[in-house]
Amino acid sequence: MGKLTKNQKLALEKIEAGKSYTLKEAANLVKEITTSKFDASVDIDVRLGVDPRKANQMVRGVVSLPNGTGKQVRVLALCTPDKEAEAQQAGADYVGLDEYIEKIKGGWTDIDVIITMPSVMGKIGALGRVLGPRGLMPNPKSGTVTMEIGKAVAEVKQGKIDFKVDKAGIVHTSIGKVSFSAEQIVENAKEFMATIMKLKPSSAKGTYVKSVYLSSTMSPGIKIDTKSVEEN
Numbered sequence: 004m005g006k007l008t009k010n011q012k013l014a015l016e017k018i019e020a021g022k023s024y025t026l027k028e029a030a031n032l033v034k035e036i037t038t039s040k041f042d043a044s045v046d047i048d049v050r051l052g053v054d055p056r057k058a059n060q061m062v063r064g065v066v067s068l069p070n071g072t073g074k075q076v077r078v079l080a081l082c083t084p085d086k087e088a089e090a091q092q093a094g095a096d097y098v099g100l101d102e103y104i105e106k107i108k109g110g111w112t113d114i115d116v117i118i119t120m121p122s123v124m125g126k127i128g129a130l131g132r133v134l135g136p137r138g139l140m141p142n143p144k145s146g147t148v149t150m151e152i153g154k155a156v157a158e159v160k161q162g163k164i165d166f167k168v169d170k171a172g173i174v175h176t177s178i179g180k181v182s183f184s185a186e187q188i189v190e191n192a193k194e195f196m197a198t199i200m201k202l203k204p205s206s207a208k209g210t211y212v213k214s215v216y217l218s219s220t221m222s223p224g225i226k227i228d229t230k231s232v233e234e235n
Contacts, residue, residue, distance in 0.1 A: 018225055025231035026192055029217040030185040036222050037181045042073070043220035044177040045188055049199060050213040055168050059206045062174065063167035065145050066198040070187040071162030073180030074115075078156055079103060081119040081127060081141075086152045090118075093156035100126070107133055114139065118147045118155045172213075174199065181219050192217070196232045 017036050024032065037043050053060040079097040080090035081104070090098045097103060097114065100123065107130050117134070119127060119141045127134075127141060134140040141147040145165035149155050166176045178191040196215070203211050215232055216224035 023226050023228040026189050026227055029225045029227050030188040032225055033217050033219050034181055037219040039221045043181045045179045046177050046218050047192055048216045049174045051168055051172050052210045052213050053172055053207045055170055055172055060204045062202050064198055064202050065165040066195055068162040068191040069194055070191050072177060076116060076159055077114045078159055079114045079117045080152055080156055081123055082152050089153040090156055093153040094160045095156045112137055116159050117141050120150055121148055
């Protein structure tokens, strides 16, 4: 591990070793210990008691955060001409089809989310090698392959995120910005955790939520008492 900076040392001093904080305490603390000059993201890491190698224990879902993510999400709508106006009115940053498919083939990926329609997926399948590794491939399960193009674009712009458990059994995602109030961070975290709880696989045995940590882009992780996350 590299040498700690003065700010990192100060942040660690404020986190009590071995203590599990309530969600509200952690939300206040993550704001206090973040000293970055930019508006850092607030991240949540949830370790689940599942085996992602088993198809019936894969945890994947979408959630609309009540206070949004605080990020400017760049959305590309790959759709037929009859859906272009709908996508533009909903706030899509880029709208079109063949010209953008060609751009992506050439390596262009300056976007965060792609929304498309079922009839177009045949053309997009060839882009898997470019989009797959970047997590940009549209998927019906995440609501990014739909005939309701306008609705999907609006939801993503307003703070809808999709997530899935990684190979280590951890779900990691951003749920806001340090500039959010502690209450906004708590509300977003609770909405996210409520979705995680609903997605518990019936085949998962033992403790489902093993640990929850809150952090910002540059801060250490703050351990959260899992009971405080499940309280309403």
